[in-house]
Amino acid sequence: MVSKKVSRRRFVAATTAMSTAFVAAPFVRGAYAAGKLSVGFWDHWVPGANKATEDLIKEWAAQEKVDVTIDFITSQGNKLLLTTAAEAQAKSGHDILAMNTFLPARYADQLVPMDDLMADLIKANGNVNGTVEYLGKINGKWLAIPATVGSQIKGPCSRIDLLKKHAGIDIQAMYPAGAPPKADDWTVDTFLKAAEACHKGGNPFGIGLGTTSDNVDTIGAFFHAFGAVLVNAKGDIVVKNDQVRQALEYYKKLMAFLPADVPAWDDASNNKFLVSGQGSLIMNPPSAWAVAKRDAPQVAEQCWTHGFPVGPKGRYAPFLPFFWGTWNFSKNQSAAKSLLAHLSQSSSAEKMVNASGGYDLPSFEKLTTFKVWAEAEPPKGTLFHYPNPYNHQILSVAAAPAPHKIAEQIYNQGIQTMMAVRYYKGEPMEKVLDWAASEIEGFMRN
Amino acid sequence: MADIAARNTAILEGNRRGGLHRLMQRKSTIAFLMALPLIVLLGVLVAYPAGYAVWLSMLNKSMTKFVGFGNFEFLFKRATFWDVFFQSCLFAISAVIFKAIIGFVVAHFVHNIPTKGQRKWRGMLLVPWVIPPAMSTLAWLWLFDPSYSAINWVLMHFGIDRIPWTGEANWARFAVILVNIWVGAPFFMIMYLAALKSVPEQLYEAASIDGATWWQRIWYVTLPMMRNIIAITALFSLIVTFANFDIVRILTAGGPLNATHLFATWAFKVGIESGDIPLGAAVSLFMVPILAVAAAFILRDITKRGSEV
Numbered sequence: 001m002v003s004k005k006v007s008r009r010r011f012v013a014a015t016t017a018m019s020t021a022f023v024a025a026p027f028v029r030g031a032y033a034a035g036k037l038s039v040g041f042w043d044h045w046v047p048g049a050n051k052a053t054e055d056l057i058k059e060w061a062a063q064e065k066v067d068v069t070i071d072f073i074t075s076q077g078n079k080l081l082l083t084t085a086a087e088a089q090a091k092s093g094h095d096i097l098a099m100n101t102f103l104p105a106r107y108a109d110q111l112v113p114m115d116d117l118m119a120d121l122i123k124a125n126g127n128v129n130g131t132v133e134y135l136g137k138i139n140g141k142w143l144a145i146p147a148t149v150g151s152q153i154k155g156p157c158s159r160i161d162l163l164k165k166h167a168g169i170d171i172q173a174m175y176p177a178g179a180p181p182k183a184d185d186w187t188v189d190t191f192l193k194a195a196e197a198c199h200k201g202g203n204p205f206g207i208g209l210g211t212t213s214d215n216v217d218t219i220g221a222f223f224h225a226f227g228a229v230l231v232n233a234k235g236d237i238v239v240k241n242d243q244v245r246q247a248l249e250y251y252k253k254l255m256a257f258l259p260a261d262v263p264a265w266d267d268a269s270n271n272k273f274l275v276s277g278q279g280s281l282i283m284n285p286p287s288a289w290a291v292a293k294r295d296a297p298q299v300a301e302q303c304w305t306h307g308f309p310v311g312p313k314g315r316y317a318p319f320l321p322f323f324w325g326t327w328n329f330s331k332n333q334s335a336a337k338s339l340l341a342h343l344s345q346s347s348s349a350e351k352m353v354n355a356s357g358g359y360d361l362p363s364f365e366k367l368t369t370f371k372v373w374a375e376a377e378p379p380k381g382t383l384f385h386y387p388n389p390y391n392h393q394i395l396s397v398a399a400a401p402a403p404h405k406i407a408e409q410i411y412n413q414g415i416q417t418m419m420a421v422r423y424y425k426g427e428p429m430e431k432v433l434d435w436a437a438s439e440i441e442g443f444m445r446n
Numbered sequence: 447m448a449d450i451a452a453r454n455t456a457i458l459e460g461n462r463r464g465g466l467h468r469l470m471q472r473k474s475t476i477a478f479l480m481a482l483p484l485i486v487l488l489g490v491l492v493a494y495p496a497g498y499a500v501w502l503s504m505l506n507k508s509m510t511k512f513v514g515f516g517n518f519e520f521l522f523k524r525a526t527f528w529d530v531f532f533q534s535c536l537f538a539i540s541a542v543i544f545k546a547i548i549g550f551v552v553a554h555f556v557h558n559i560p561t562k563g564q565r566k567w568r569g570m571l572l573v574p575w576v577i578p579p580a581m582s583t584l585a586w587l588w589l590f591d592p593s594y595s596a597i598n599w600v601l602m603h604f605g606i607d608r609i610p611w612t613g614e615a616n617w618a619r620f621a622v623i624l625v626n627i628w629v630g631a632p633f634f635m636i637m638y639l640a641a642l643k644s645v646p647e648q649l650y651e652a653a654s655i656d657g658a659t660w661w662q663r664i665w666y667v668t669l670p671m672m673r674n675i676i677a678i679t680a681l682f683s684l685i686v687t688f689a690n691f692d693i694v695r696i697l698t699a700g701g702p703l704n705a706t707h708l709f710a711t712w713a714f715k716v717g718i719e720s721g722d723i724p725l726g727a728a729v730s731l732f733m734v735p736i737l738a739v740a741a742a743f744i745l746r747d748i749t750k751r752g753s754e755v
Contacts, residue, residue: 078718085718106721109508210701261592261613263702273593405507405721412720418703435525442524445507445725 036067037335040094042080042150042322043072044356046290052355053149053343060342066335073098087327095330096339099323101397102411104136104144105404111143112326117337118142121344125364129395131319132363138404144323145340146363148349151321152285153361153388153395154217159203160379161302162280166201167194175306177381178374180390183307188225191309192254194281199257203280206273207258208265209421211414215265217318218283219416220398223247225311230410231402231440239437243313245429251420263421275299283318286359286376286383293378301378305386307393317388319395321363358383365391409443503727517728526704526712527729534708534733536619538688541626542680548627549634549679556635557642568636575632583696586625590697615705618698622706625693630686634679641675642668674748681744685737709733 039057044050050072061068071094073080080098087093088107104111118137122128128136132146163169169190174183195205208215223229228247230239255262259273271288273279275296282288292300308317324343326336342348349362350370358372368387376383388395398416399407410416415436422432469475506513521527556567574582589596590611598608612618649667658666669676691710694700700707700715707715709732717726 081718085723089723102721211699259593260608261610264592264610264613264618264698266699269592276594278593409720409722413715421703438525442520442526445520 035332035335036069037061037096037332037339038069038071038094039096039336039339040071040073040080040083040098041096041324042098042100042147043074044149044360045287046356046359049149049352049356049360052351056343056348056351057339060339064335064338066332066339068339075100091327091329093327095332095336096324096326098147098150099144099325100150101135101320102404102408104323104325105138106408107325107327108138108143108404110328112328112330112333112336114142114145114326114337114340117145117341117344120341121145121364125344125346125349125362126366128363128365129319131395131397131400132321134400135321135397135404136323144325145344147322147324148343148352148360148362148367149322149356151319151361151363152359153386153393154214154221154283154285154318154320155305155307155386155388155393156281157274157284157286157289157303157305158281159274159279159299159302160304162198162201162203163194166203166280167197169194171304171306172381175304175385177384181307181385181392183310183392186307186309188222188250188309188311192250192257195254195257198280201280203278204257204259205254205281206265206270206279207254207262207281207283208267208270209255209258209262209417210265210269211412211417212266213320214267214270214284215417216398216411216414217320219251219420220400220411221308221316221318221396222250222311223398223416224316224394224396224400225308225313226250227311227313229401230399230415230436231406233401233403235403235406235444237437237440237444239440240430240433244433246312248420248423248429248432252424255420255424263417274303285361286357286386289382290357290359297378303382304379305383307385307388315393316396317393319361319397358386361387405446406440406443410440413439415439499727499731502724503731505724507722507724509724513724517725518732520725521728521732526707529704530707530709530712530729531732533619533706534688535736537623537626537690537694537706537708538684541623541630541687542683544623544627545630545634545683546676546680548631549638552631552635553638553642556639568639571635572632574628575630575636579629580692580696582629583625583693586621586628587697590621612698613702615702618702618706622694622697625697626687626690629693630683633683637675637679638672641672645671677744677748681741684740688733688737 041050041053044053054070057068057070060066073083075081080100081103083093084097084099084103084107087097088110091110099107128146136142136144136146158171160171163171174186175181198204207218209219223244226243226247228241228243230237230244232238262269270279270282270284271291274282274284274288275292277296277299286305289300289303289305292303308315324340326333326340330336343352344364346367349364349367350372353360353362353370354372358376362368368389370387373383373387373389374381385392397407397411399410401407402410419432419436422435423429427435502509503517504512504514506516552571556564556571559567588594592610592613595608595611597611602608610617611621645668649671650663653663653667688708689710690708691714694706694708694711695714698706700711704712709729713726713730715726716729717723
């Protein structure tokens, strides 16, 4: 065996030459030169809607030379929620993750501030509504970017024919396609009378009172319409007030005209109720209408999405935004922000909205007038008022303005719907309020 | 001198090797080594998560401070916790009693079927237990659906009013217990059937000669011979039923008005859905002492009878 000895002098000369060559060589941007990025997005239930997001990400990845892995994670069975909890615990996971409603606040300590990016986006796309700010800006810092995908207003979706037949209401005249609403008469009292008339006519309103999101969002908007707050912004329990009593009285009257089983409804129940042809009104984004278009076209032709009734303290509609956040343990935060900026451009948002058939709703005020909402049919203009184009309603979330950690529990445990059901079932008002106060007191722990 | 030292080292080495050889030949060592993969698996999948759950249950809500038993003390003061405690006990005890009764009766029927056709019946009766509960509960959900219940549809054809299966607290409790019985009764049936087959025929013959009635035969022969299997089956089922999650989660999600929450479903609601992981862990750990007490009683009884025999 021949052994070739390398002298110290020769070794130093060779390494110096190699180092010089590396330093002097021009930077060639190869494939994936800017590293890797993994994103976990909400798996859309509109078929094909993920494709728009995927294409946008691929377009950005090719431009920026980033190797991107995309996971679309379903919210069915709380899979997305569990993934978020597991990643937060393990301090490892996706660089960008979709988070709904209260999650940016829940994981505030583990998210990267997005103030710089949000400032640019607000400048380009207009301001965001108060609910997005309440949920995404924690202690003065933006911790997540409002996502187009999955964000929605859960306003009324009514049957044009049934409201006309049973209650004498021309909902299309109140909310004309292509024009501002003429809905001054659309009050909580009119709503109650319409609910009674439709109930008598055999086509009740389908408003759930379970503890899932659709049910809680609806009662939350009604509570806001009456000015009924359970916990104020300072964190004081203020359950025992006249506005809460008024809201509960109203719901007691309303529940008499709803199907008897509404306390057991989940987020699918109202959709089924409308699509089956039984219901004359539900509170939902246009997914129920989209399903009807496929499964019961004669129902879809009569659906009209519009605004909430106005209450003593204003006209509130539930807005449920999704956010995109980046963990502080993410290894490629600059690439994550760059991708989020790309996905939040007006053109990107429009592609996503189109792919979802108008279901997704950008949170920025300049992005609420895309053609898809005006053109959606049948009937033409059915979704025109869905994105609240005239800021006719105040977009809200149940349990606001309570501090996030309290509001999240009020929301997730369905305290407001349970209060309404208890009162409706005959529990005295003060006992219901005591129960709610006691439950909320339990949410105060740190 | 150096030679002696080297020789001593060699002897020691030989003894050590011999000792290791003997150790490896011991039955207990082999048994331990063979069980080691399972022990490691249990350690990773059971002991570590359990230990971690205990640790989590002793942290504050934001998981930044050790609070000892603070979460447990807090739970004791919550009305909802006591509702869940009551419901868990009601659910587990009533479901186990009915599963045991149905299992016992059906096992007797199957036992009396001629051997030729018995396998088919055994197979068919095991179907509810074999199907994954999440799947079969979905089918039950359609039967109990608040608006489109198939059972209500049938009832309405007989002029009976709709029943709010999942919309009213007591009906909802009934529904979740019923589904649990449906899923779990075949397990009791198969265990009891195995026990019945092991009762010596001579005992029944002797009882018949003594003029025992069918009830006396069950009371004085069958039941005493099956006592241990009944106790073990009941204990096993009590643990599984108490910790049930899927049936309630799918059928009622704990509603209406929290009336069907069990420890597991409420722990999920509090811990994962509402973001209070330490409190959720504390709720789920409440099952441990309750089940430990039940297990201690039942197992003590079995040991006592074992030593009497």
